[in-house]
Amino acid sequence: SWYDAAFSGEIPAVPEALLRSPRFLDTMLLRAWAAQTPDEAADDFEPAMDTRQRTLYLLTAGRYDDALQVGSCALACTEAGMAAYRRGFHLRALELLGRGGELAAEDGRAGLMLTCRLGLVCCYSDLGDLAQMKAHAAPARRLARALDDTVALETIDYNLAATAFEQGQPDEAYRYFSALEAPGALALHKLAVCCEALGKPDEARAALERAGAAPCHLTDAQRRALLEPIAYRLAHPDHLHDKAYGALLLSSFARIRAELPSGYAQFHLPWVLEWYAAARQYKAACELLLDFPAYRP
Numbered sequence: 001s002w003y004d005a006a007f008s009g010e011i012p013a014v015p016e017a018l019l020r021s022p023r024f025l026d027t028m029l030l031r032a033w034a035a036q037t038p039d040e041a042a043d044d045f046e047p048a049m050d051t052r053q054r055t056l057y058l059l060t061a062g063r064y065d066d067a068l069q070v071g072s073c074a075l076a077c078t079e080a081g082m083a084a085y086r087r088g089f090h091l092r093a094l095e096l097l098g099r100g101g102e103l104a105a106e107d108g109r110a111g112l113m114l115t116c117r118l119g120l121v122c123c124y125s126d127l128g129d130l131a132q133m134k135a136h137a138a139p140a141r142r143l144a145r146a147l148d149d150t151v152a153l154e155t156i157d158y159n160l161a162a163t164a165f166e167q168g169q170p171d172e173a174y175r176y177f178s179a180l181e182a183p184g185a186l187a188l189h190k191l192a193v194c195c196e197a198l199g200k201p202d203e204a205r206a207a208l209e210r211a212g213a214a215p216c217h218l219t220d221a222q223r224r225a226l227l228e229p230i231a232y233r234l235a236h237p238d239h240l241h242d243k244a245y246g247a248l249l250l251s252s253f254a255r256i257r258a259e260l261p262s263g264y265a266q267f268h269l270p271w272v273l274e275w276y277a278a279a280r281q282y283k284a285a286c287e288l289l290l291d292f293p294a295y296r297p
Helices: 002-006 016-020 024-035 040-048 051-060 064-070 074-086 090-107 110-126 130-146 150-166 170-179 185-197 201-211 220-235 243-259 262-278 282-290
Strands: none
Touching (some): 002 024, 016 024, 024 040, 040 051, 051 074, 064 074, 074 110, 110 130, 110 150, 110 262, 150 185, 170 185, 185 201, 185 220, 220 243, 262 282
16 A cells, blocks of 8 residues: 555655564665655665566656666656656656656556646746647646645646746736735745836835745745846846846856756746847857757747
8 A cells, every 4th residue: 555655656654663574675665755865775675676666766766767667657757757847858758747647547546647737737838838738737727626736726827827927928927926815935936027027116026025035945045046136127227237237147047057947947048138138148148048949038
């Protein structure tokens, strides 16, 4: 039952006491999976592992290609697909998440089906394909309602609104983000850029102030990388001719690229390109665009 939970994308609670039983290796692998931290003590047992054990061992270690070679199960495809998405390999992610969703449906693993759909929504968001994004958002919503997963529902709506902003529809995005009752830091960040684009500087500043103290899974440095360039633009209308703004923007963008999933960097790409154009650094702009082939202005 614990393996069934793990291969459904859930976190099994396996007692530590079983490490002193004949099931010690299974216990070691399942507990490592639950903690999402590889257990080095399991390394020596890899040659003796069966398919189920080795798949979980490899996924916990982040060795996704090796796990897929062992067996292309729903969990392996889902985990590998989400890892590809986070690294910006969108076509690979679409392939794996599509396959993962099919295998999860065959096995009746609804949680993985939802994860795959959410991953597809996020991929098409990064690719700027609003039609495909909405096509996958509809079944994702049905799954989330059936599973009573309110976080997934919020994720879907958040990504649709953020993509609307990227597609040049800040008013549509503003309607969503401004109506949230208890927005987190990332939603308030999006509200601030919507207000900036719509000529609502006071509301943008208020959103930034709230974002500085709102719940967020990012580090303080990552949060500042998102918020400080907006605050500088609001305080300095002539920022495109201000070298201090350029230094702040580029250092923030470098941190975002290095530490966060690729979608974060792509969202901030227009401001970096705007700076490069204003500074007549066209070569730097062209070289940057080569790293974001999916970007469409």
